[in-house]
Amino acid sequence: MVFFYFFALLSAQDRTALICGNLITANDGQVKSDAVIIVSGERILEVGTKELLKPEYTIIDLSEYTVLPGMIDAHTHPLIYGSEYQTNHLKGSSAFNALRGLKTVQEWLNAGWTTIRIAGDADTKYAHFEIRDAINAGLFKGPRIVGAGHYISVTGGGGDINYLSSEQTVIPDGLIVDGKDEMRKAIRQEIKNGSDWIKLLVTGAFMSTGDNPKNVHFSDEELITAIEEADQRGIPVMMHAHAKEGIVKAIKFGARSIEHGTFLDDETIDLFLEYDTYLIPTLTVGTYLRLKDPGNVALTKTDRSQKEFREARMKVLGQAHKKGVKLGIGSDNVGFPGSFAANEFLEFVNFGMTPMESIQAGTKVNAKLLKLDDSIGTIEAGKFADIIATKNNPIEDITELQHVRFVMKGGEVIKPID
Numbered sequence: 001m002v003f004f005y006f007f008a009l010l011s012a013q014d015r016t017a018l019i020c021g022n023l024i025t026a027n028d029g030q031v032k033s034d035a036v037i038i039v040s041g042e043r044i045l046e047v048g049t050k051e052l053l054k055p056e057y058t059i060i061d062l063s064e065y066t067v068l069p070g071m072i073d074a075h076t077h078p079l080i081y082g083s084e085y086q087t088n089h090l091k092g093s094s095a096f097n098a099l100r101g102l103k104t105v106q107e108w109l110n111a112g113w114t115t116i117r118i119a120g121d122a123d124t125k126y127a128h129f130e131i132r133d134a135i136n137a138g139l140f141k142g143p144r145i146v147g148a149g150h151y152i153s154v155t156g157g158g159g160d161i162n163y164l165s166s167e168q169t170v171i172p173d174g175l176i177v178d179g180k181d182e183m184r185k186a187i188r189q190e191i192k193n194g195s196d197w198i199k200l201l202v203t204g205a206f207m208s209t210g211d212n213p214k215n216v217h218f219s220d221e222e223l224i225t226a227i228e229e230a231d232q233r234g235i236p237v238m239m240h241a242h243a244k245e246g247i248v249k250a251i252k253f254g255a256r257s258i259e260h261g262t263f264l265d266d267e268t269i270d271l272f273l274e275y276d277t278y279l280i281p282t283l284t285v286g287t288y289l290r291l292k293d294p295g296n297v298a299l300t301k302t303d304r305s306q307k308e309f310r311e312a313r314m315k316v317l318g319q320a321h322k323k324g325v326k327l328g329i330g331s332d333n334v335g336f337p338g339s340f341a342a343n344e345f346l347e348f349v350n351f352g353m354t355p356m357e358s359i360q361a362g363t364k365v366n367a368k369l370l371k372l373d374d375s376i377g378t379i380e381a382g383k384f385a386d387i388i389a390t391k392n393n394p395i396e397d398i399t400e401l402q403h404v405r406f407v408m409k410g411g412e413v414i415k416p417i418d
Contacts, residue, residue, distance in 0.1 A: 070114025075330025111338025162210025
């Protein structure tokens, strides 16, 4: 009897109680007042009222803050930095890129991003998976990481380097494949080296030189081969697609998510609904690059997209939301501060979401996209204690998510209240 009493006492002492001023669980559209979250180890034990409190619990007083789930960014590139990103990966070794990338994801975690999906990254090897594995092994603090090894591209596509002379032999930032046999081998290689997602550049890109985002690059045969090979291994596929034709092909051939979807229209909206496909529009990256480096020639297409297509794009995204397309938050972060990445929530409000819907797009919806909704995305018993807090209520001002004041990941306080 004494043993069981002692064990129960130790268990109680291992528990932390977060006292919330406002609580957004993201599981519904409600904001709860004066709630309490009990955390035991890595997970949430209970969510309720102050009646749950016990004297032996460690108390974290967030009674003057709004508490909500850790944010999930579904489209990131932590190894990319600077406007010359297509060759920057060659300036350091893969080991150096991993160290730089570790610093980057730690800053993102400190800004409230407790989970990220990497949409392929710029490295000659797989530096970002070394970061992930080191974090998972407990060697360093960092966000939960899932994603693709590289963005797979055709020769001359958005993942190739198209502005050097033909005599130069360099390793592109993307993984270059041509034909179904090379595609099959590339998918197998990506999975072997740690990819739990596959990323395909179905169309050209806005942020690369020498290709056209309105062109479809892969053949039907190549796309079908990629999906078949990934499906055999239980690996989902995200497809970068700007052009309408590319969006249509990507959805019909089985992409779980479409990245960007710039030239979305009524027909493609209906396809998203028919195939239950997610859309990650990545609105923030263009804004950041336009503000940071407006005169850069390499970013001419990105700047043009901001000026020419933004108004129409926001309108059609609003239509997609009204019809029920599953839209997820993805900043396309290419090395900018994690606080700025949270601008994506504001962009979602700008095209018609309520602040609550926008918050859910970066928590609950993205957790479902990643098939991790049994463990992250909402604040409820049994899930990981990935929790953030803002000083003011983001329902009243969504830009509060750019000023996260408290971060807990897996029950560990990463960023305490000042």
